[in-house]
Amino acid sequence: MKAMSSAAVPSGGMPPEGRAPKFWKTAYRNRYLYLMTLPFVAWVFVFSYYPLWGWLMAFQSFKPGKPLFEQKWVGFDQFKTLFQDDLFYQVLRNTLAMSVMGLIAAFTVPIVFALLLNEVRNMFFKRFVQTVSYLPHFVSWAVAASIVTRMLATDNGVVNDILMGLGLIDKPIQFMANGHFFWGIVTLSDVWKETGWNAIIYLAAMTGISGELYEAAKVDGASRLRQIWHITLPGIRSTIIVLMILSIGHLVSIGFEKQFLLGNNLVLDYSQVLDLYSLQYGLQMNRYSFGVAVNIFNSVVSLILLFVANGLFKRMTKESIM
């Protein structure tokens, strides 16, 4: 957010083309604003651009302990190995599947939840529910994963006990041992953990909608549902779209915490994700260059996804982040 707002400031003061003296004049006039952005520009440079230097490693056979330019250059060998690895495609499939499922869940459940919460008129109840709902966000995945595995265990697991009690099944289901359940389990536990937290931003956007609109709608005889559909949802539309474009950019890099902690050897075919792959087959084996190659692939795909999503939304809804 900081980076975005700071970027917006100087662009506001941009002069029309072809008038250099005026540019400097404006720049001088806005000098304090420029100075204020400096720390953030430096921050972005140091943490986002300076490390790109290391991308050179992907074209080398890197050995630690030697300077970068004394390493052996191998061209595109690392990428060739990567694209020839069957495992890579499986891992990519898992990553995309889980992030798309996560994306769908993250853009329906919290929005619906926020809409419902927004309609609650009893302030105490609303606050209480909201607080309870975002509590799990603060639980670390290590703990959350252990809670989930216990709940789904065959031996005194709550879920199996309930299903058995209702007579829906006669034998406990091995939830954690079946690869087909894995994506669902990850997505659902993510929903449980993050719904409340993700709803906050939508709730905040909703408070920005003018109360007059609702009153006008009421006068026109709109029902609660109509009000939601015609006022609340359009009111938070730009928030939703900006968040969506940004998270599409992150589709490939979903991290590996939950997959790593919830997974086990039986579901490996469905639980391994790109980040874990680059860690295991890169860093852990001293194949730094290979790890970097995976990351470059990651970044390139993310960029493409981001631009495609942005372009699509621009055309369809006239909303975009660029």
Place this chain on the structure above:
Amino acid sequence: MAVKKKWPAVLLTAALSVGLLAGCGESGGGNAGPSGSGSAEAGSGASDDLKPITFTFYSEDPNPNWTNMQDEIGKVITEKTGVTLNAEFAVGDPVQKSALIASSGKYPDIISAKNSINKFVDAGAVIDLTELIDQHAPNIKKLFGDQMNRLRYSNDDPSIYVIPTYDGVGNTIFEAGGGFSLQHRVVKELGYPKIRTVQDFENAIKQYLAKHPTDENGNKNIGVSLNADDWHMYISVTNPAFFATGAPDDGEYYIDMNTYEATYHYLRPEEKEYFRWLNHMNAEGLLDPDSFVQKYDQYKAKIASGRVLGLIDQLWDYADGEKALKAEGKFEYTYGHYPVTLNENYKDTSFWPTGFLAGYGIAISKTNPDPVRTIKFLDYLASDEGQVLLNWGIKDKHYTVDANGKRSMIKEVNDRRVNDATNFQKETGIGNYNTIGPHYGDGVKDPSGNYYTLRFPEQLVEGYSDVEKEVLKAYGATTWKDLFPKESEFKVKPWGAAWNIPVPSDNELTVLDEKLKTITWKMIPKAVLAKPEEFDRVWDDYLQQLEKAGVHKAEELRTQLVKDRVKLWSE
């Protein structure tokens, strides 16, 4: 504060100048090495520089009982050497942690990284210790004796980077901690049946379960639970396959005694039969269905609940769970060890001798501020005085010496050591320092005629609970090891153990091994949990995947490594 701080400094300066003068006086005869004065005979080196110094220490093996050397013997070590260790342990995957440290360029002063040490060597992060040991470590030299040549790194690079601290020199194993384990209540109830084959093991569990499906509180008893969380997979699921089929522990490979040819051990037909038996156990409902999904803490909690009748695991891997049972006094629920194999044609190979296993140990980084002090610290730990301190504790506090010079643990102290092991280790520090320095193995006697370590037959039996003694008596044995085939029944492996040979990091084997491991860890559980009639199909699928991943190429590369090791060690 400032005033307080000054005094030690003044004293030190004085001590140093005196030491310097003394050094000069001695070296008048043209001896150019001033540091030579450190290699005095006494391990503690009273004239040495004892200025407090803190070294950072990294170990791949986490020690939950580590107290930053604030335990009783830790304080003594600091007093004698001036050294305090600031330890950092690997949490989660140790290999990954080591890789991170090796590539970060910020090395701890002292590194204990098992097989990952090759990453540090490749990065030039650790120093050659040959000279240092020669000049400053008489006790280490004495300790290793003629095993010194096993310390060399490789045929191409004969430097010493690692001082072995895992295997004890001259070690005799007195106690069995592996094999297949059964709760004492099971064998007792069934009238001590013979437990020799997987069939016997299965029958015992089956019969007991039929009689007692639940424990006295109504909780379901569990037949056998396996521990398959991450690397525990090796210990509890895959290694037992070769132990039970007459092959020694060489990691993921079986090495031919004569040709040194390596075979990926799952390809041995007899191991397929072992997994078929596990599959059968699962089909019979004797195997805990959570075996392959539970996490390590859940597994330990299950054992601590006393509901698991049988284990296929090593004592050190499940000991935390058993400790809880002992602390509660539920000795009937603790485990005995049996040399179970697939059938009577095989011998349990837990005690196949490897010779002294160098390799895993401690290294000094190139950024260590004072390698000489470090080696002297290690030398102190290796001295007779240090060894007794580490193993026995402090005289008259933990042990006594009688008129005949016989050393024995004070009774109350020993009871606590056995029954309240965790707290005991935290308070006294006994057991906290064993893998930090080189040490003598069990069964080696010091100059006073006493054993260096606490594991010797008499001490062992003292540590047994009454139930344990009763069970052992019924089987006609005094220790669990008596039930197992002896070391002398096997030929010593000239390569030590294949799992202990570091793989150079640019060797293709690293990647191949990882791929094979991924397949194995995925397919073995699948095969075990499959319906019995589908077992063969799953197994064929497994073999095919292995072939495709290049298992034979891996075998070739491994064979070469084993041959190199034999050459290095036999020179």
